[in-house]
Amino acid sequence: MSNKKEILFLVGPTCTGKSKIAIALLKKYPFEVIYMDASTVYKNLNIGTDKPEKEILEKHHHHMVDIVEPDESFNVNSYCKSVEGILDLILSKGKVPLIVGGTMMYFNRLLQGIDSLPERDTMERKFINYLIVRYSLSAIHSCLKIIDYDSYKRINVNDLQRIERAIEVYLLTGKPMSHFFTKSKSITGKYNPKIVFLFPQNRDSYHRKIEQRTSKIFNDGLIDEVIDLKKKYQINSKSQSMKSIGYRQTMEYLDGNISEKQLYEKCLYATRQLAKRQITWMKKFKADLQIDIDHKSYREIIEYIETNLHFP
Secondary structure: OOOOEEEEEEEOOOOOOHHHHHHHHHOOOOEEEEEEOOOOOEOOOOOOOOOOOHHHHHHOOEEOOOOEOOOOOOOHHHHHHHHHHHHHHHHHOOOEEEEEEOOHHHHHHHHHOEOOOOOOOHHHHHHHHHHHHHHOHHHHHHHHHHHOHHHHHHOOOOOHHHHHHHHHHHHHHOOOHHHHHHOOEOHHHOEEEEEEEEEOOOHHHHHHHHHHHHHHHHHOOHHHHHHHHHHHOOOOOOOHHHHOOOHHHHHHHHOOOOOHHHHHHHHHHHHHHHHHHHHHHHOOOOOOEEEEOOOOOHHHHHHHHHHHOOOO
């Protein structure tokens, strides 16, 4: 019998009610929530990220929320290093970590290994950006075929951020990114993760939820939120925080590149594509509990989780 401490993952694509379910579980069991979301880490990105209300965040401790300024960089390596310490902190209090979210890059790295990639280097980034302007992003991506073939196969030719990072790691270390991943340490060596997946099976029903969510963020004032962010921070369309769905498209709108109608349509399309990618990722992993959420209320989903998993 394993003596590893248990941690619980609640994972699902966007618009599946993960946060509401987590908050309901918090009220009944000794959990502390760790958010697994690449957007909610940023301060003042509230409407587009669908963060829990301020009162909820103050009443129930949530980790990895509002920890980075919108004009700062944050990556999967930073996330995993932070979470490693938080897990021990929560367990030391006799509580159970509840990791909630849908950023599958974070989920994959937590389970497959917490790497030790070098920190970002401003000078190397400037040099890489110069090369991209001089020779094109496609040409720089082709360079990966020689120096880091795994990254070349894994990274899309248009994925500027990941191409930059792969080149940067090689310039700083002389080694491909895969060198660090294979030497990384998975949290499964230290903890016993229990994984719950929330799956929408009915495509039409799920797409209606996405449409409702997209309409809500605009009715709640997403455009005004981004205007305020631009006034407060030195950000633009290339800022990492502004690459999140909703914010990226709103920056396009504010820059005069698309109409307000196109803004809504592009947000809706991007959210659907995100959900599709998340579900594809999830199917690569084995869950302890997989729940078809169609035609189930939040109460029924929570009861199903309680019935099938034993909580402290």
